[in-house]
Amino acid sequence: MKDTIRKVLGNLLILTLFFLPVGTFKPNRILNGNDFYSVNIFTFEFFLLALFFISYIINRKNRFLSIIRSLFLILLPVYLIYRIQAFQFIGDYDETIARISLHISAYLTIMGVIILLSTEKYPKIKIFMSLFLVLTAFIFNLFPMLGLSREFINRRETFNAEFFRHLTLAISSLLFAIIPSIFFAYQSTKHEKLREWIMGFINGFQVAPTLSLIALIMIPLSYLGSQFPFLRDLGIKGIGFLPSFIILTLYALLPITSNTYTALKQIEPSIMDSAYALGLNRTQIMFKIQFPLALPLIISGIRIALVQSIGNTILAGLVGGGGLGSIIFLGLSQSAADLILLGSIPVVFMALTSDIIFEVIEEKIKVRMGLSR
Amino acid sequence: MIQLRNVTKKYDKQEALRGIDLNINEGECIVLIGPSGCGKSSLLKSINRMIDIDSGEIRVFNQSIESYRVEELRRKIGYCIQGVGLFPHLSVKENIAIVLRVLKWKEEDIDQRVNELLSMTELPLSYINKRPHELSGGEAQRVGVCRALATNPSILLMDEPFGALDPLTREKVQLAFKEIQKKLHKTVVFVTHDVEEAILLADRIALMQEGKILHLDTPNKFMNLDKNEYGSDFLGKDYSLRLLKRFTLADLNLKEVRSFNSLVNLSLGSSVKDGLSYCLNAEQSIYFNDNNHIYELSYNDIYNFMQRINHE
Structure with missing residues (x-):
């Protein structure tokens, strides 16, 4: 039932290709663009699209059909973007600064593709493949006319630096959260009162809006920095790397702590009983029994924290912490949609990639420990 | 201990x-x-x-x-x-x-x-x-x-x-x-x-x-x-x-016999309870084979055994 709704919605989104503009041609960055429609760029493709819709209408469970359809969906975004940016505008323009941007129906189509892929088998890998193809084409400069490419080429240096800064911020803050989280969770299983305190504290951070927290932490940090110059030299000041790093670490605590706590609590009492009765001491039980059994859930907590961290790192752009957020906010301030995309697409890609990698690790561990097949 | x-x-x-x-x-x-x-x-x-x-x-x-x-x-x-x-x-x-x-x-x-x-x-x-x-x-x-x-x-x-x-x-x-x-x-x-x-x-x-x-x-x-x-x-x-389940027919010191009517599926290793169960279906004694020896079992054997362990 839920699948049917998703299928209808996905198809409707792709259907917008027929009546909403797919792209905009701009003679330069500032001027308003001229919208164009799919009839301007498609010919035989309409035939393929029609076949595609028909395949959903007849709705047969057929493996061959499903493979063809998945393939079509995976290839659609990269092909669509390629054709849009290859649009030939008739008139006078300077080829070095003219650009083409995607328009509403192109975005809706890509959204539809992702929704439809999510109803197929192995959705995550297929969505990943589709985005990966777009990204590869982008990297090999197959979309030279695309506004996004123009923006990228113009600021390749900044982009690379911000990309790695983003990754560093997200991963380092996560790494700093892992050990305390596991420690908190382990202590929580032993003292109920402590658990309430710890969980209240950590939940507090999660509920408060990230931005306000960053603002709050800026005050004491900038005070410290201004009072003690040597701290300022160490990088302790109200803006920059440190406040973002602290906030991201605090945010990463919750998923890891709560997952570890659940995992440790889930261990059957008979297992713990027999471990004690065999004459193992607390440390031995911790390392030989509790943590190995909790590991898959701990990893899944780290996965959630990392994905969340990659998204939250965008806000570091606001306080001079750098990262892809700074590109996004620059784009927002100039209302340059292409610049916003240049910042946000890699974030999505990063989050998706790390999610898939960790899922594989989790499954590997489970199989190795004989907890699943 | x-x-x-x-x-x-x-x-x-x-x-x-x-x-x-x-x-x-x-x-x-x-x-x-x-x-x-x-x-x-x-x-x-x-x-x-x-x-x-x-x-x-x-x-x-x-x-x-x-x-x-x-x-x-x-x-x-x-x-x-x-x-x-x-x-x-x-x-x-x-x-x-x-x-x-x-x-x-x-x-x-x-x-x-x-x-x-x-x-x-x-x-x-x-x-x-x-x-x-x-x-x-x-x-x-x-x-x-x-x-x-x-x-x-x-x-x-x-x-x-x-x-x-x-x-x-x-x-x-x-x-x-x-x-x-x-x-x-x-x-x-x-x-x-x-x-x-x-x-x-x-x-x-x-x-x-x-x-x-x-x-x-x-x-x-x-x-x-x-x-x-x-x-x-x-x-x-x-x-x-x-x-009775605790004991086997070997504990009963049963008599070995030569003549018998028909055999039931028991052995000296079977529990006394199983033996009694067979007795319940027989009019008189029952006979069973263990390692090519034939033994006879009756209510009396079980009764006597119970008396013995009772006074031990």
Whole structure:
């Protein structure tokens, strides 16, 4: 039932290709663009699209059909973007600064593709493949006319630096959260009162809006920095790397702590009983029994924290912490949609990639420990 | 081997143990039996300090259990529980060897010990790499016994170890355990609420109620217990019938005969209860073949036997 709704919605989104503009041609960055429609760029493709819709209408469970359809969906975004940016505008323009941007129906189509892929088998890998193809084409400069490419080429240096800064911020803050989280969770299983305190504290951070927290932490940090110059030299000041790093670490605590706590609590009492009765001491039980059994859930907590961290790192752009957020906010301030995309697409890609990698690790561990097949 | 002197234990308001005195001899199997909440599990767990008693004294190997380091005490005492508590992330071998590894045994010694234990409990040696979830209930229970015996403790505590098994498997595992016990002569304290299990395995049965031992004796003696109303209630009015399961036809000293009408499917190894069951279907005596000897069995044989053990 839920699948049917998703299928209808996905198809409707792709259907917008027929009546909403797919792209905009701009003679330069500032001027308003001229919208164009799919009839301007498609010919035989309409035939393929029609076949595609028909395949959903007849709705047969057929493996061959499903493979063809998945393939079509995976290839659609990269092909669509390629054709849009290859649009030939008739008139006078300077080829070095003219650009083409995607328009509403192109975005809706890509959204539809992702929704439809999510109803197929192995959705995550297929969505990943589709985005990966777009990204590869982008990297090999197959979309030279695309506004996004123009923006990228113009600021390749900044982009690379911000990309790695983003990754560093997200991963380092996560790494700093892992050990305390596991420690908190382990202590929580032993003292109920402590658990309430710890969980209240950590939940507090999660509920408060990230931005306000960053603002709050800026005050004491900038005070410290201004009072003690040597701290300022160490990088302790109200803006920059440190406040973002602290906030991201605090945010990463919750998923890891709560997952570890659940995992440790889930261990059957008979297992713990027999471990004690065999004459193992607390440390031995911790390392030989509790943590190995909790590991898959701990990893899944780290996965959630990392994905969340990659998204939250965008806000570091606001306080001079750098990262892809700074590109996004620059784009927002100039209302340059292409610049916003240049910042946000890699974030999505990063989050998706790390999610898939960790899922594989989790499954590997489970199989190795004989907890699943 | 194990002495308990005036042991008491209270949980909040409820008294679990109210002055227990118990002497357990070396090599005997004591079965603690009673309804739920009678304190039998608490008594068992107090021996290896899984729970700490409030007052009284427990001595193991003629030394108060307080004088041992708790891990050391527990390694001297094997412990099996219902649901086995095998570690799901470890193989059968790692499960059995976990304490041996802590004690830093050599790898070849561990291999040898694990093989020894597996063959004793009649598990195939190929099982060492299996995971607990690949075992049947009975197999898992045997692995649990192996793990409890790994350090070769002379005391074994068993807390309803066969409670979760289906009746058929349970009987098999019980008999297997009896065989092992015949060979090893461990001092066993066994908790159950299954009267038949108690009769089958016990050297002595301790019948408990509300934190006290009501009656402590060999299974045979419980036959005359009807004066004590509670005891006979719990053990069942058919106690004598259940008791028959403890003995085999070989215990009856049956006559060998030459002439017979027809044979039934029994042997000297069959339980007296099975023999009685066949008798119920026959007008007079029944005959069976064991190793090319023919034996005769009648009600009288069983009656006489019961009289004998009653007066022993």
